Amino acid sequence: MNSDMDFDDDAPPMLVSADQPDDAENLSNHVDDLNLTRVPITIITGYLGAGKTTLMNYILNERHGKKIAVILNEFGDSADIEKSLTVSQEGQQVEEWLELANGCLCCSVKDTGVSAIESLMEKRGAFDYILLETTGLADPGNLAPLFWVDDGLGSTIYLDGIVTLVDAKNIIRCLSEPTPDETQADENSTTEHAHGPHLSTAHLQISHADVIVINKADLVSEAELEQVKARISSINALAKIHVTEHSKVPALEGVLLDLHAYDQVDADSIDFASKGHSHLDPAISTTTLTLPPLSSAQLDKLDTFLRNILWTRFFISHPEAEGVSVESAGSRPEIHRTKGRLVMQEGGVKLLQGVREVFEFIDAADVGASNDGASADRGNGKIVFIGRNLVPAALQKTLEDAVLA
Numbered sequence: 527m528n529s530d531m532d533f534d535d536d537a538p539p540m541l542v543s544a545d546q547p548d549d550a551e552n553l554s555n556h557v558d559d560l561n562l563t564r565v566p567i568t569i570i571t572g573y574l575g576a577g578k579t580t581l582m583n584y585i586l587n588e589r590h591g592k593k594i595a596v597i598l599n600e601f602g603d604s605a606d607i608e609k610s611l612t613v614s615q616e617g618q619q620v621e622e623w624l625e626l627a628n629g630c631l632c633c634s635v636k637d638t639g640v641s642a643i644e645s646l647m648e649k650r651g652a653f654d655y656i657l658l659e660t661t662g663l664a665d666p667g668n669l670a671p672l673f674w675v676d677d678g679l680g681s682t683i684y685l686d687g688i689v690t691l692v693d694a695k696n697i698i699r700c701l702s703e704p705t706p707d708e709t710q711a712d713e714n715s716t717t718e719h720a721h722g723p724h725l726s727t728a729h730l731q732i733s734h735a736d737v738i739v740i741n742k743a744d745l746v747s748e749a750e751l752e753q754v755k756a757r758i759s760s761i762n763a764l765a766k767i768h769v770t771e772h773s774k775v776p777a778l779e780g781v782l783l784d785l786h787a788y789d790q791v792d793a794d795s796i797d798f799a800s801k802g803h804s805h806l807d808p809a810i811s812t813t814t815l816t817l818p819p820l821s822s823a824q825l826d827k828l829d830t831f832l833r834n835i836l837w838t839r840f841f842i843s844h845p846e847a848e849g850v851s852v853e854s855a856g857s858r859p860e861i862h863r864t865k866g867r868l869v870m871q872e873g874g875v876k877l878l879q880g881v882r883e884v885f886e887f888i889d890a891a892d893v894g895a896s897n898d899g900a901s902a903d904r905g906n907g908k909i910v911f912i913g914r915n916l917v918p919a920a921l922q923k924t925l926e927d928a929v930l931a
């Protein structure tokens with residue numbers, strides 16, 4: 527089915543069938559015809575030694591009644607072009623191999639990663655879930671948009687969420703003192719983004735997470751655990767936090783699977799993020815902006831505002847810093863993750879999803895209704911940003927000038 531792959535670096539991978547026209551709409555119809563279910567992929571990331579392998583083994587040995595493909599994306603010293611993949615079903619494990627262009631799934635997923643997974647599913651039957659463990663040094667911000675494939679492309683897999691494991695004992699230290707090898711980390715991880723000196727890999731992994739598992743709880747006191755939770759929430763107030771020992775997560779559904787982190791935006795999590803969390807972390811924080819119900823013309827202006835801020839990272843001056851030198855009076859926001867729920871004047875809600883410079887609005891007229899009334903503030907739209915150099919008052923003012931003026 528993937529006989530005719532497009533290796534153009536800018537083109538997302540497509541499922542190409544020889545007897546169908548090379549057209550996205552027809553392709554997706556073709557996929558519907560074949561009655562293929564789209565398989566969710568969860569990316570598991572975390573610092574070296576946080577407990578990822580322990581988690582994978584726990585999942586593979588549980589009798590969960592699901593067919594889960596587990597892909598390990600360790601980068602070793604050998605440039606293997608095949609990756610080990612373990613398919614677990616009813617406690618039985620089958621080893622498979624995934625052929626990749628250059629041995630690294632995160633680098634080759636654009637070209638061959640998705641199609642490798644698809645052809646494997648043709649051979650072995652569709653999986654219920656795919657779990658991809660990335661190396662300890664990976665930057666999930668690079669990986670996520672590649673898997674965040676549009677419906678129209680007819681792909682058989684979609685990104686369900688990113689789960690980051692942290693080591694309760696070491697995480698605060700990891701956030702404070704980037705290790706020397708982080709600065710020269712995986713070449714692929716930072717080339718496009720010049721991060722400042724205090725941004726560690728742990729920051730990237732936490733800021734891109736939809737779920738954070740704080741593991742090795744047995745190694746810290748209650749007070750230390752609270753400190754870790756507060757620090758993590760201050761970086762990423764959108765992520766759900768679970769505390770574990772030996773990576774024994776309380777459940778699979780909702781913790782690792784069925785997260786729908788990129789196709790839904792849960793009103794409660796937006797509310798939680800907007801409660802105001804102390805800026806405990808100097809490098810990354812979560813900020814919530816509010817907007818009244820929008821007209822469709824204002825939604826277009828918001829689209830432009832988002833392009834400006836996410837793509838060109840324009841300079842935002844701080845209204846409270848008149849007369850201060852330019853350097854200290856403004857900032858260029860660097861946004862890693864965006865989520866929002868926008869209330870429309872004509873009724874309905876638009877969901878906003880973004881990873882780095884990629885973002886999209888999703889219609890959600892019927893999604894929000896069930897949550898109405900849970901908060902007095904539901905009548906307003908909210909946008910949550912996770913990133914660097916976010917000064918809430920300045921961002922809110924810039925947003926209002928761009929959208930409401």
Ligand SMILES: Nc1nc2c(ncn2[C@@H]2O[C@H](COP(=O)(O)OP(=O)(O)OP(=O)(O)O)[C@@H](O)[C@H]2O)c(=O)[nH]1
Nearest residue numbers: 574575576577578579580662741742743771772773
């Ligand atoms: N005390 C304690 N040790 C743990 C816990 N979870 C995992 N470990 C141990 O921590 C070590 C590292 O765990 P792994 O699961 O290999 O961690 P990893 O994230 O896969 O590590 P890398 O693959 O090197 O990145 C192992 O010796 C585990 O047995 C825990 O909750 N408490």
Ligand SMILES: [Zn+2]
Nearest residue numbers: 630632633714
């Ligand atoms: Zn890579």
